[in-house]
């Protein structure tokens with residue numbers, strides 16, 4: 001059968017780097033039933049003698065193949081998509097060659113017309129290379145290619161040949177391979193594979209990949225290979241040798257981490273980390289002994305250059321890690337000064353999550369025809385795969401109550417990082433948690449030494465919850481963090497991605513939970529759009545879940561009890577079991593779980609202790625209007641104390657159900673449940689909230705910024721992105737550039753406290769009074785009818801609710817003028 005307007009897709013079978021373009025395809029006959037053809041890449045190579053790098057790549061990774069797909073329903077304006085290795089220049093060569101060649105004749109007779117449309121490959125940085133990370137290794141087309149999604153799904157590729165990724169088969173120095181293998185690193189990750197070949201060819205590179213996907217070794221492996229092959233044993237020991245690699249990182253923690261990764265991968269090289277806040281002299285003497293790799297923050301590097309302790313004249317490799325963050329913390333001048341001091345003959349690699357104007361300028365000015373390797377793309381999900389996202393509505397007060405429950409249920413004994421906006425919150429939240437869970441705070445007011453102790457303790461599992469400001473959001477690589485809790489909304493989507501990226505690293509699974517107040521619901525939706533991921537909106541864990549998880553964790557710890565200790569307790573255990581059976585063991589578990597007393601009841605709406613959430617529903621046949629006032633009316637008639645004490649009331653968002661959920665003090669709720677309930681109504685205690693109607697005016701702001709603050713900030717910088725924070729921070733901080741410590745790097749932190757004094761806290765307390773029972777209501781808080789502190793008149797006074805019987809306000813059903821209705825009611 002002849003299909004007009006079919007689409008041919010050519011792709012490398014293993015497109016670990018690919019460029020894309022389109023060019024017109026003359027309609028060609030193609031059998032709709034023909035399977036995809038597999039053609040050898042040598043078809044292409046034979047067109048172009050200029051494809052050296054392509055040949056180089058294919059010889060390392062074995063010959064990739066091309067596949068031809070067709071899509072029967074495509075229109076005649078269809079195009080051929082060619083995905084090929086390497087950069088635009090090679091790609092152009094390929095196409096140029098193709099233009100003068102007859103082109104391949106496929107068995108089916110399909111023959112593309114080789115007319116190259118240059119605009120189709122135009123991307124901001126000469127080439128756009130893309131790839132699906134991890135899971136997508138075997139797939140052919142990137143996810144932005146919606147047109148082809150189905151086709152690619154239906155033609156899943158053969159599993160990738162592991163030789164192509166196997167670090168022992170990539171001609172790397174054996175001692176590098178040995179040390180990587182001893183760390184369990186045996187296969188390249190996608191960004192490493194994408195960077196390796198062009199980096200080994202000496203190309204300048206701009207790269208972007210998702211959090212935790214191995215960017216450090218992406219530049220680390222080629223740089224170490226270069227250094228190792230350039231020198232012999234004696235050159236690595238020569239005293240006073242000058243650094244050949246310079247890595248710039250925006251924070252001390254990140255610099256230390258990069259140093260650690262390089263040291264562990266190449267212990268035979270001398271790697272020195274330099275940053276502020278610690279002794280200058282020890283860094284000076286380390287440099288004077290001779291060094292191969294210097295990793296550091298720009299501020300201290302400038303100080304060392306000025307003090308003539310650091311000479312950059314032999315630097316061959318420059319790496320700028322987290323370049324956009326340099327801008328955000330106000331290091332742009334320092335970075336440029338350092339780059340001016342470097343030899344012009346060098347290779348530069350720049351890693352950046354976003355490309356604000358300054359980073360583009362850097363690339364233009366200091367990089368030589370850079371190759372851009374972007375494994376994220378514009379449309380794709382920005383979070384690493386394997387991170388499960390939840391969103392939980394909470395009030396400012398209830399967040400504290402539910403935090404330990406979230407840790408218990410979602411981290412299951414593993415490590416958690418809780419992100420707060422302010423240093424004060426980090427301290428307070430950590431302190432509050434310590435009653436039940438081991439926890440420490442990390443922020444810019446803590447001394448450098450203490451911060452290092454804290455991070456080490458967390459790494460080693462000495463405590464399980466780290467409560468941190470955004471200083472820990474970027475770059476920190478702590479193994480096995482299972483759970484991230486955004487205690488407050490981040491300032492922008494990038495911060496959300498970086499905070500969340502502390503889990504789900506190196507292809508592992510992780511969970512991130514966003515706590516939001518009802519007024520932030522719209523922001524949560526825009527966050528979903530900005531990061532390209534969906535949250536699962538869930539309630540905070542029910543007490544049953546918390547108890548179950550606690551018990552499971554206690555049981556898990558039992559396996560760690562030494563057998564000799566068990567022997568001591570066995571006789572008592574036997575006696576207990578004989579006397580009490582399983583009750584004895586259950587009591588022990590309850591005690592060890594921290595529940596020696598039964599957990600007090602807790603509101604499902606506000607999560608506050610001492611409250612019980614009940615549900616009132618009316619028969620579906622009852623057509624009267626149901627509102628929050630109907631609830632108070634009902635309560636006044638059934639049990640007036642309940643009407644006095646009722647807390648939050650929410651109407652159920654289900655057209656088929658006439659009803660509401662509401663909070664009562666625990667004891668009152670118990671009593672209400674013993675009362676006679678009028679026929680046609682049901683009152684019950686619930687353990688999970690049904691879907692509820694919206695309960696307040698939406699707002700649209702991230703983190704601590706009020707609408708006004710955000711619009712001010714937007715006025716001076718770009719939209720809601722990281723750069724806006726950067727612009728703000730750098731402008732504010734310019735005067736402080738001499739004292740370079742964490743505090744300087746920790747602009748977000750400093751800013752957080754300033755903002756809380758200026759408005760952040762006010763805003764929060766404003767939010768509180770808006771949502772809390774008994775507070776001054778703003779418009780929209782129409783569910784708050786009762787008052788916890790009973791600011792409302794008592795039931796014997798003027799009645800503010802609506803009659804449950806007739807729906808009119810101002811009287812109770814018991815006082816309803818319609819006596820017939822009243823009778824039917826009771």
Ligand SMILES: Nc1ncnc2c1ncn2[C@@H]1O[C@H](COP(=O)(O)OP(=O)(O)OP(=O)(O)O)[C@@H](O)[C@H]1O
Pocket residue numbers: 184185186187188189192209210211212213214215216217261474475476477501502505506
């Ligand atoms: N090929 C590999 N195999 C196994 N583990 C790896 C590999 N490459 C890197 N890792 C490990 O993965 C973790 C994450 O790497 P790295 O810190 O470089 O990620 P990143 O992309 O820089 O993250 P972020 O953007 O958050 O800074 C590290 O613990 C690293 O040792």
